[in-house]
Amino acid sequence: xxxxxxxxxxxxxxxxxAVIGGTIACLVLGFVVTVLLPITGESTAAExxxxxxxxxxxxxxxxxxxxxxxxxxxxxxxVRDAFSDSLLSAAPSEAGLYDxxxxxxxxxxxxGPDLSCVGDRQDDPDWYVRHLxxxxxxxxxxAMPPFDYLSTQExxxxxxxxxxxxxxxx
Amino acid sequence: MPPKKQAVRPPKLKDVMRARQAxxxxxxxxxxxxxxxxxxxxxxxxxxTKPDSAAKYAMVSSTIWFVVGLLLALVLAxxxxxxxFLSQFSFLSYGRLAxxxxxxxxxxxxxxxxxxxxxAVVPRVTGTKLWSERIGAQTVILHDQVVAVxxxxxxxxxxxxxxxxxxxxxxxxxxxxxxxxxxxxxxxxVARRAEKRLAVPLWYYLGAVVGMPLxxxxxxxxxxxxxxxxQQIVAGFAVAGTxxxxxxxxxxxxxxxxPRATGLPIYSDRLAIMGFWSFVFATPWVGQLWSVLGPGPDxxxxxxxTFSGWLIIPALCVFANFWGTMRDxxxxxxxxxxxxxxxxxxAFLVFGSLHLAFGSLRSVQNVVGFTTWPIGTETALxxxxxxxxxxxxxxxxxxxxxxxxxxxxxxxxxxxLTVVGLATVVVSMSVAGVVQGYLQIAGVQTEQTITTGEGWxxxxxAIKPAFILRIGGGALVVIGLLVFVRNLINTVVNGEDxxxxxxxxxxxxxxxxxxxx
Numbered sequence: 001x002x003x004x005x006x007x008x009x010x011x012x013x014x015x016x017x018a019v020i021g022g023t024i025a026c027l028v029l030g031f032v033v034t035v036l037l038p039i040t041g042e043s044t045a046a047e048x049x050x051x052x053x054x055x056x057x058x059x060x061x062x063x064x065x066x067x068x069x070x071x072x073x074x075x076x077x078x079v080r081d082a083f084s085d086s087l088l089s090a091a092p093s094e095a096g097l098y099d100x101x102x103x104x105x106x107x108x109x110x111x112g113p114d115l116s117c118v119g120d121r122q123d124d125p126d127w128y129v130r131h132l133x134x135x136x137x138x139x140x141x142x143a144m145p146p147f148d149y150l151s152t153q154e155x156x157x158x159x160x161x162x163x164x165x166x167x168x169x170x
Numbered sequence: 171m172p173p174k175k176q177a178v179r180p181p182k183l184k185d186v187m188r189a190r191q192a193x194x195x196x197x198x199x200x201x202x203x204x205x206x207x208x209x210x211x212x213x214x215x216x217x218x219t220k221p222d223s224a225a226k227y228a229m230v231s232s233t234i235w236f237v238v239g240l241l242l243a244l245v246l247a248x249x250x251x252x253x254x255f256l257s258q259f260s261f262l263s264y265g266r267l268a269x270x271x272x273x274x275x276x277x278x279x280x281x282x283x284x285x286x287x288x289x290a291v292v293p294r295v296t297g298t299k300l301w302s303e304r305i306g307a308q309t310v311i312l313h314d315q316v317v318a319v320x321x322x323x324x325x326x327x328x329x330x331x332x333x334x335x336x337x338x339x340x341x342x343x344x345x346x347x348x349x350x351x352x353x354x355x356x357x358x359x360v361a362r363r364a365e366k367r368l369a370v371p372l373w374y375y376l377g378a379v380v381g382m383p384l385x386x387x388x389x390x391x392x393x394x395x396x397x398x399x400x401q402q403i404v405a406g407f408a409v410a411g412t413x414x415x416x417x418x419x420x421x422x423x424x425x426x427x428x429p430r431a432t433g434l435p436i437y438s439d440r441l442a443i444m445g446f447w448s449f450v451f452a453t454p455w456v457g458q459l460w461s462v463l464g465p466g467p468d469x470x471x472x473x474x475x476t477f478s479g480w481l482i483i484p485a486l487c488v489f490a491n492f493w494g495t496m497r498d499x500x501x502x503x504x505x506x507x508x509x510x511x512x513x514x515x516x517a518f519l520v521f522g523s524l525h526l527a528f529g530s531l532r533s534v535q536n537v538v539g540f541t542t543w544p545i546g547t548e549t550a551l552x553x554x555x556x557x558x559x560x561x562x563x564x565x566x567x568x569x570x571x572x573x574x575x576x577x578x579x580x581x582x583x584x585x586x587l588t589v590v591g592l593a594t595v596v597v598s599m600s601v602a603g604v605v606q607g608y609l610q611i612a613g614v615q616t617e618q619t620i621t622t623g624e625g626w627x628x629x630x631x632a633i634k635p636a637f638i639l640r641i642g643g644g645a646l647v648v649i650g651l652l653v654f655v656r657n658l659i660n661t662v663v664n665g666e667d668x669x670x671x672x673x674x675x676x677x678x679x680x681x682x683x684x685x686x687x
Contacts, residue, residue, distance in 0.1 A: 016372070016376055019372075019376045020357070023376070023381050024380060030455050034406075034407060034457055034470060035404060038470055039403055039404070067329060067331040068327035069265050070264075070327075070331075073268045073269065082463050082539060084613075087617070092465070093464075093465045095465045097398075098465065102397045103330065103331035104401050106465070108334075109545070110606075111250065113622050114622075121624075122623070136253065136254070139627060142630070143253055145253045145254065145263060146254060149259070
């Protein structure tokens with residue numbers, strides 16, 4: 001009898017408790033599977049592969065500037081496992097590369113080029129300072145805004161951080 | 171013979187507790203009447219008790235934020251074409267402004283607007299007055315201050331450094347507080363409802379007010395303590411949950427406004443609730459959508475792709491439901507500005523979810539990953555929510571303030587400006603994403619350095635027309651919004667008086683017990 005009633009009872013007849021409880025249950029399920037298991041599991045550590053990068057004090061200051069100026073709003077720092085990224089480095093970036101990075105600065109969009117191996121492509125700190133100060137003077141068609149409000153010291157710190165972003169093995 | 175055990179029975183625990191509870195309640199009531207009320211009575215503007223005043227505050231705040239946010243978006247669009255534009259000031263540099271704009275749109279415009287929707291709609295569909303109009307108004311005032319301070323902090327470079335969760339932790343805590351205040355008000359109102367059956371908007375609102383604080387609060391406060399890919403996983407969960415909360419509030423609002431504005435009943439409650447559960451179930455799983463092919467675990471990406479495909483189900487539920495509702499009366503779209511905006515906004519939402527599902531597939535991500543394509547997705551989704559919000563304001567604002575809408579013709583103009591503008595942005599950004607993706611592939615095929623700094627100008631030049639078009643589209647939306655604001659101002663100043671819609675019909679005061687005859 002009860003069973004028949006619940007079958008016939010309308011789907012919309014639930015109370016707020018059912019809605020709230022159901023929402024929380026769905027969230028918890030999603031949380032356990034997509035957050036808790038991956039971050040506590042061993043699989044990510046095993047696949048990590050690459051060694052994390054080491055930074056000195058100046059490079060860390062540069063990294064803080066990279067975050068403060070939201071460089072990650074236009075630049076990514078990851079080489080994807082995709083054909084279009086295959087000229088960027090010898091192999092796709094692996095999870096281990098970011099193991100000591102918080103925030104990780106992987107980024108979500110490329111309005112400018114990927115920076116994960118920028119240190120391999122350009123190793124002159126003065127070039128970085130010149131380019132950051134006025135990108136369009138260095139590269140005519142650059143869409144990057146000038147960062148001339150940063151002091152030379154800050155620009156040097158940023159340059160030393162960018163120089164650390166290398167992918168070469170060894 | 172022992173005496174019969176029939177003496178005085180000790181009172182039951184339940185009765186004792188009840189008596190105690192009543193005593194406490196009376197004490198609280200006394201304190202409230204003697205101490206708190208006189209103080210509160212001195213601030214009638216800040217702490218209004220009139221029905222709908224909290225909703226009115228939120229509506230006005232959201233509209234003001236809308237103007238601010240869209241102007242910021244326009245400045246950003248110009249900056250992408252003219253890099254030197256306004257870049258001499260550190261606080262107006264592109265990266266900081268981009269974070270601030272996203273925050274204004276999400277928290278200033280959409281969240282505040284849907285709080286207005288909840289404060290107005292929940293009493294109307296439950297048949298009970300809002301649990302606390304004062305707390306509601308205070309929530310809105312607090313929220314405005316929090317967002318304003320947060321924006322200033324972002325412009326000063328105090329960012330958390332995580333895309334989508336840029337606000338620093340004090341702002342996160344305050345926002346969490348705001349969300350809990352809203353949740354308390356909504357849930358307490360629903361708990362006291364006179365209409366026993368839960369109306370469809372309430373399902374969506376309850377899901378949103380419960381889900382948003384949990385995901386946003388956890389993700390924002392926890393994400394900075396995780397490193398690398400783990401952080402991406404935590405942040406993805408939070409961003410997906412927050413976005414899902416906003417979408418749920420928007421869809422709930424659409425389910426309220428459409429039948430009221432057109433006078434047609436919703437085609438099927440069952441379809442609406444099916445859409446609700448499929449949406450609630452799927453959204454926590456799509457967190458890794460923006461890192462497909464990235465360094466994170468592959469199976470999580472597969473899960474995200476699968477469930478973004480699943481999200482087509484709720485989208486189609488809404489679509490079919492609204493189609494069914496309007497099926498014999500499409501003409502009402504042209505007479506009712508609110509209905510027009512709701513249908514338009516829903517269309518953008520449905521399109522956005524298809525865009526999202528299609529764009530997340532690995533084969534598609536090979537081309538459009540990390541390009542401007544997701545800007546198209548986000549514009550379609552956020553634009554759809556914004557249009558639903560404007561539909562709500564067109565429907566409720568005149569009824570709350572008691573003035574007829576100044577001009578339905580202006581509203582129609584705004585509608586077409588918004589639709590054309592948004593479509594321009596969505597299409598131009600999607601096309602630019604595909605162009606950028608194929609240029610990168612072509613660069614690899616011909617072994618030219620297009621993907622690095624030396625060759626990047628090939629991409630910049632190729633997608634520049636799309637960015638110029640985007641400025642045009644954005645300008646149309648801004649013009650539309652200014653028409654909207656002017657329309658509202660004219661409504662307040664010279665609109666014809668109409669009857670103010672009270673959320674709940676006033677009940678006669680019950681006779682006090684034991685009152686002298």
